Amino acid sequence: MASTGGHGSSGPHPRNAKGTFDSHLRFDNSDYTTLTVTVDGAPTKVRWYKEICYVANPQKMADTQSGIFGTSTIANPECGYQSMNIFVPESAFHDRSTAIYFGVNNAGWMSSYVGASVTDGASFDSATSNVGAALKAGYVYVDVGTRSRGLVAADGSYAGKAPHVVVDAKAAIRYLRLNDARMPGSAERIVLNGTSGGGGLGAIVGASGNSTDYLPYLKEVGAAGVTKSGKSTLRDDVFAVNIYCPITDLGNADIAYEWQFTTLGTRAATADLGNDPAPAVSAELASRYASYLKSLHLRTSDGRNLTADTMIAAIKKEVIRSAETYMKAGSANTIPDLGEQITYTTGGFGQPPTEHTYTNDWIDVDNAKNKVVSLDMAKYFQFVVTQATLKTVPAFDAWGLSNAEAGRTESTLFGTAEQEYSNYTAYSWDNNDVAGDDSGADDTGLTWSQYAKRDGLAAEQVHLLDPMDYIGTKATTSANWYIRVGTRDRDTAFTVGLNLDRALAADHSVDDLNYQLAWNQPHAGNYDVPEAMAWIAKVLKEADRRQGHHGR
Template identity: 30%
Template sequence: MGVGAAAGAVAGGGFALSAHASGSAGSKPSGGAGSLVFDKDGFTELTTTITTDDGDKEVTYHFYKAVTYVARPVDEKYQSLNVSVPVEIDGQPVNASGAPILLANSVGGYMPSSVADATGVGGGGMGGGMPPGGGGASPSPGAPAAGGTGEVPSGGNGQLDDAGKRVSNAELALAAGFVVVEPGARGRTLTDAEGTYYGTAPAAIVDLKAAVRYVRFNKSRIPGDTDRIVTSGTSAGGALSALLGASGDSPLYAEYLEEIGAADASDAVFASGDWCPIADLEHADMAYEWNWGANELSGGGLVDRTVSKELATAFADYQASLKLRAKGFGSLTARNLDDYLLETYLRPSATAYLKGLPESDRSAYLAANPFITWSGGRATFTWDGFLQHVGARKKNTPAFDAFDLSSGENNLFGTGTTQARHFTLYSLRHEKGGSARLDPDLGEKLKLMNPMHHIVKERNPGRSRHWWIRVGTKDSDTSLTVVANLAASLEQLGDDVDAYYYWDQGHGANTDAAGFIAWIAEVTGHDRKKENGGSGR
């Protein structure tokens, strides 16, 4: 693929760019391992202005577009990645040879994600509505959409700050002098000419692992520290980022990676950044009803109370099976999980939010929200008061394994020419009867798609040891317990976990993006490298 953007081209993020072609595009695998060698000269030089908390920064960088990262691609449109390497920031040269590498995926709704049309950093996005991919393949027009969830792509396009403005981890990382890799991945709606689905589970995580392997395989050819790869993603992309962090070098994926010709390298990542992850799918219906079962649906009306109660009751057994413990609470069970969420996340988040307001605004907020008691500079409230404050829930019941197979997650577990399948016994037996059994392949695929399996069941030694996990307190795309259990399970293993709930924020919120960039520098030791005269500005 040729390169060479005209001066004045506009990046996906809306930033003005100047471009200078240099060499040819990155490597295009067609067979063996030699085809996975990254072409160091295959870049376009671009300049963009990125707004940061420290002001606008003019960044000149080398942009490698749509580099295929496997030797036997199923669909190059999605199995390719972009690489952005900073070379100058505000007129000062940058040596990014030892910088952290941010691997920012743009998956939303478990839909296909392509970087092929991006014109600069942060330009990746969902491919579900894009033109047909290679070989006549396209997202199936009859496939379920994002499950009615409001799923948003992450990376370049889908995160919002506290003012509701777009924020891009990829752009901020580039402005900090990091190398940015933005991988595409197959998604659940893709079908070939015969109507066979080729992007359903576990295609997305297999592709992202292959992208990590490609970067590792090209150590010293791709600038940056390949031992300091940090992932990021939001929503379904957040779940996949968590899964990358949890499942590093797991042998469970070996045959899938071999099938597409992934590089012979490690797919473990150093750190994982996960926003509002739509994860733990086989238990998500139970968790959702435990959390949001009392809330009315958006638009009014209650869900089926019998179904909601049955699922919430089943959640108690699942929560107990995790055998999680927390200081001051002992075992985390369905009986004390609400108190744990209140004390660990919700009340501290509300307190921080209110302390950050001017006194007049704080008084007005408290007057409008009398469920909060403000005393001694601390916010307190009950679980029921919090649920009433959040208001309408986003999803009906079951929220994920829909009885009518209409959810995006039903499509995620489709196979062959079958568009959607049940993946929980509860929903399957509700529709087919008490003796029905899940298809034999689903047990493995659920493990491949669930970070909790690798953390709780496997205690995977190849997992990340550093975690940045975020969700909004008003995010009812999934249960708030998903983040709490993910964080608690990692803390129980001794990992470094920075988890936080954004007060009054919804799905896709990222109100401390600058903090994430600073956290990357801290946990990777990049700040210390710069202080000691190493790579960096």
Template identity: 45%
Template sequence: MNKLTFKHHALALAAASLLVGCGGKDAIAEEPAVVVAATDAEDLALKFDATKYTTVNITVDGLAVKLRQYRIVYVAKPIKALLTQSNSTLTDANAYQTMIVSVPEDKVGDQKAALYFLVNNSGWMASAVSTTITEGKAFVSTTDTDNVGAALKAGYVFINVGTRSRGIVAEDGRWMGKAPAPVVDAKAAIRYLRLNDTLMPGSAERIVVTGTSGGGGLTAAVSASGNSADFLPFLDEIGAAGITGSGAAATSTIKDDVFAAVAYCPINNLGNADIGYEFEYSAVRSDKNTGALGGVVYSAGQQPAASTAIAAKFAAYVSSLNLKADDGSALTAQGLRDATQAFVKQEIERQIAKGTTVPAIGGNFVTTRGGPGGTTTTTLVNDWLTLSGSSTTATVAGIDYAKFVNYVAANQALKTAVAFDPVGVTGNKNATTGIWNISGETNLFGPADMRYANYSEWSWNNNAALGDGSGTDDTGLSFAQYMALSSTTLGKQIKLINPLAYLNTAADSAPYWYVRHGMVDRDTAFAMQTLLYYAIKSDASVKDLSFKLPYLVGHSGNYDVQEAFAWIKAKLDANP
């Protein structure tokens, strides 16, 4: 069923019925003239109501635009959240499984418009739905930072999607956002759009998923795993559209693949993010660029040994993937470094061609980045990039990759070791209270009645937090032994949020990918992003991949709106 076109919901036998096709108990018969009305109560409950909207007046490029805005709970069995969370207060218990759909009035009847599907989830944190498209707001489509204005100017339906993820508590006290919750919720929202395709503006065959950081990782995971049966039991639990049967017997009558992915600095492949990070940065870590843990400076504590041990696992992991380098040889960890260096070279030469002044050896790189305290400017001497030729026709003569990595770490301090799965290990306690810090992505994993679970080998085997239910100290099992148990959900969780687990498989990966990771972004390893590049590139269903390391850009997204939207338009125009 994966390759069929699912526009069958245009047909109706009665005012309250929708049509469901391609298999299952509600299948359309082989003869095209015969149709069967949907009897699935959940699908009927998820029927789009075009009358339930609010009117929002904004301007785009100074011109008045009237929008219809729909607030939709996209599952039939939402998991209600506590209204008072640790870092926020909600007004709607369903806010994590709600989307806001904004449609210009002149696009209400447009069945071809693209759906710009924006997920949040910075740091893989849960994201209650919200939108910046509010009454009286002004947007500008011609800047490089206003993706809302660009999307509305292009005539796209703009969709803000809330999803569960780490750190949130349900009304019953359970941790409701454990993996794969964010991926499952995004898929459920996509399924709602497909179920109601002909009732809603735009085309669910033209969904462009986009997000930054954890949202970029979520974008990659959703876009890689289209129509995978692995998610059906989880979709069934929340009453997602198109699910027939339950548990291991669940089947689907609706697709959840997407047209394109626009992913900025995607924090992806979390199960291997730490080994990639230490492979990238272990050799340049120091007290100057790595913070203290538990009041102990980097060089005096457990971090150096941890970093070295974790980094040693990466080469074997890369080899196990059996990916190919550009020349057809087996991709290796060193090959990833070589490829990253080539991407840096390409970007610098692209900037020179545009007229950007790039400093020669001994000159200064100047970067700026925003943060809670305002804008930070950093000036560092170029000791890694050698140019040849004049300033307007220069080419890159050489890059000292080790010094380049050191430059990135000097531009912004590295994450401490362990970077992504740190809970209960390497002295990661509050220096005053002695309480284990809940940091990194550790609390995305484990069962719903546990606050967190270590999900990487080194952290599991070195967990020292007695009584947390995680690690060899509490289970008596090494990570390998624990992962071999059929009863554990941890292995499934790690897989279900990892795009590399679905690229180059039977899953229907998005055919179009636009991936960006800033040239001075140290929030995840360049090696992990270049690895994602090779996995996408090798997937036979991928038709186009645009991948860059933008010049002097840090951990951020939507800084190249004109380029990104020109790329989106080109792909949509090529597929009318």
């Protein structure tokens, strides 16, 4: 949204034009294994097209990979990170118009080895499993593997540097489009689903459809629909985006995080929880946010300019809407009164569930009328950070700064294949003080501004991951968006999701925008399967209506 240069669409797509690699990427509809699964107690046959390599030139990986989820041995180092499993339920065996539910699995923007979410004998409850619900609805389910941070290639280089994760997702989409006439499901109806880093991936893929920016990278991996001269013969836009807690706008995520958690004194007020490790750095980062927000030229839902002066009120409005939506959804959905205890559970992403209680001192509600009486935002933010210590300072680009713990920060997404990490924000680059890491002013002799002008690799990588740079441009942004962020999410600033919503609301190509804070949910996804699936069915039906079709 902030920048409009260099985001052209990939232009016309001649019906009979061929990509250089298309002949190597032909789908074989006879090469499948039949599985039997149970969905809501009913057995159904599923055809499994196993580990389809969606690029002609996959990058070979090291046999052993280590990451935030431990160490594992890779069964398919040749193409396990650039392949996908396709699962076709019985009802879709011969249906070429049903939707394709396209799942990415990139928590923390980490690389994702191809997964098999459907196994023989598995049992699914469609009320809680998005996979089971997709199969029950008759959608083709696609489980996609992608390169991303933390991945090591067979030659020892770092294989997951940006924008490879976006390129891989686009290459998988192009494979589906190339083979649309030969396989079940419609590539015109791809619904992309992802959470956390996967939500961030979904946001950029959904925003940047058909942009020429990615064509050199797509050509390099041998993606479908790319000619020898680097032109495109296929599209890579998607029909709909269904994402949760997207970690996105990484170039500005640090300043947004510190602004949100310092503007009402959250870090200082909860210092006893370990939340205030570097007050001066927090203040410096937070001071940079107002000008960035102003540069986006966004508006609140009631038409005011969205600025540092109106942002807290805008978040407050969304929290109130979330609470009232929750109360209205059923008589059992009550919120504790002031002074009563709230019970909530933390966990997820490999961590065991842990139950906590907290005395409600921040929201006053009238459950009988399903109304919020009052909301104290300072105490609300303090409540949010009781479930988990706030992230380090900086929160997303901490590698190379001796005052911060790098931990799981996203710095490893950036830099060359020979660098473990590179700073990608102005503050972290200019304040990098780890000698010999080839990142920052200390090693390069260049300030961030100078580096961005002379080389700017990390800045370009940030751009290629940022949906805010593509919404409202010549790129083909998806027409349908379902975005959820939990009211207890402390993993990124609420401002990030709200800005994404406001940018999409201003884009006239977006037909259906369903953004909301999900009441009492943490940094997680797919907790509202019936609601999300109902939305998908609705936008598909609306598309049918516009096209004059009836049913699938």
